[in-house]
Amino acid sequence: MTDAHLIDGKAIAADVRATVARQVSALKDSHGLTPGLAVVLVGEDPASQIYVRNKGKQTIAAGMQSFEFKLPADTTQEDLLAQVAALNADPDVHGILVQMPLPGQLDENAVVNAIDPDKDVDGLHPVNAGRLSLGEEGLVACTPQGCMILLERAGAELEGANAVVIGRSKLVGKPMAQLLLGANATVTIAHSRTRDLADVCRGADVLVAAVGRPEMVRGDWIKPGATVIDVGMNRLEAPDGGKAKLVGDVAFDEAKAVARAITPVPGGVGPMTIACLLLNTVTAACRQAGIAVPSV
Ligand code: NAP
Numbered sequence: 636m637t638d639a640h641l642i643d644g645k646a647i648a649a650d651v652r653a654t655v656a657r658q659v660s661a662l663k664d665s666h667g668l669t670p671g672l673a674v675v676l677v678g679e680d681p682a683s684q685i686y687v688r689n690k691g692k693q694t695i696a697a698g699m700q701s702f703e704f705k706l707p708a709d710t711t712q713e714d715l716l717a718q719v720a721a722l723n724a725d726p727d728v729h730g731i732l733v734q735m736p737l738p739g740q741l742d743e744n745a746v747v748n749a750i751d752p753d754k755d756v757d758g759l760h761p762v763n764a765g766r767l768s769l770g771e772e773g774l775v776a777c778t779p780q781g782c783m784i785l786l787e788r789a790g791a792e793l794e795g796a797n798a799v800v801i802g803r804s805k806l807v808g809k810p811m812a813q814l815l816l817g818a819n820a821t822v823t824i825a826h827s828r829t830r831d832l833a834d835v836c837r838g839a840d841v842l843v844a845a846v847g848r849p850e851m852v853r854g855d856w857i858k859p860g861a862t863v864i865d866v867g868m869n870r871l872e873a874p875d876g877g878k879a880k881l882v883g884d885v886a887f888d889e890a891k892a893v894a895r896a897i898t899p900v901p902g903g904v905g906p907m908t909i910a911c912l913l914l915n916t917v918t919a920a921c922r923q924a925g926i927a928v929p930s931v
Pocket residue numbers: 778801802803804805806807808825826827828829832845846847848866867868869904905906908
């Protein structure tokens with residue numbers, strides 16, 4: 636059997652960002668509307684700082700307005716909620732993202748719940764989670780939305796397919812399962828209490844791993860010809876103190892010998908998340924203005 640087709644998330648994300656840039660340009664020309672994304676960062680977590688910087692850069696590169704708010708690590712709940720309320724009320728801000736995780740004194744759920752659901756471009760507000768589960772129009776969490784685009788671009792047949800999602804987080808696993816269900820797949824959600832996980836996975840035409848355990852999914856868990864989406868991002872420190880290596884939840888070399896198509900880590904799902912954040916910001920801006928997303 637030949638090796639699996641590599642699903643190139645980097646190239647597909649670049650393509651999505653180019654589409655967003657064309658949409659933004661069309662919105663400026665036709666309606667004088669510039670979508671705006673506000674990102675709130677509390678504290679100095681180095682990884683979060685990198686994410687926020689990248690989001691800002693890509694927002695500007697797509698022609699949108701980027702607003703960044705850096706609050707000190709000892710910010711109170713009251714002050715953070717006041718910041719969110721100000722952004723909810725700002726007509727130039729169409730999307731709001733509060734970078735997680737937040738310092739321990741802050742209640743993440745209360746902060747997410749305070750964001751106007753129509754500006755919740757992370758798709759984490761209970762209203763948006765509810766809309767997704769009811770099959771209604773809302774804003775969809777970025778990473779699973781990115782996975783759906785990758786599946787589509789990889790030509791995966793979803794209708795009637797057996798799809799297994801490993802992981803049931805609010806951020807990835809649950810919305811991923813809802814999206815696959817919406818695409819008429821037969822969906823199984825596996826988690827840490829699932830019995831015979833390897834066996835469950837062997838039935839999957841489409842396998843999505845969102846666990847956070849390096850290379851947990853082995854080659855012999857994969858159905859020959861399956862499409863594999865690896866959401867995991869696990870940093871393995873080099874034993875000699877050298878450069879850390881990023882690996883997914885799937886043992887890539889084993890899996891690519893069995894699957895039909897597979898995402899690499901890095902360069903698979905990762906780049907899609909920010910691209911979908913930009914897509915969501917355009918969608919949010921258009922809905923708030925009562926206009927259709929330009930077809931470009
Ligand atoms: P999470 O909130 O920690 O959820 C992990 C899920 O995996 C849980 O549902 C857990 O089950 C399940 N799990 C843990 N150990 C398991 C095992 N041995 N067997 C089966 N299931 C197991 O993580 P997350 O936020 O969903 O993220 C998952 C991974 O995706 C992480 O590596 C994260 O870094 C990565 N990620 C990547 C992106 C991206 O842009 N590429 C975005 C978000 C997340 P229980 O519910 O039973 O505990």
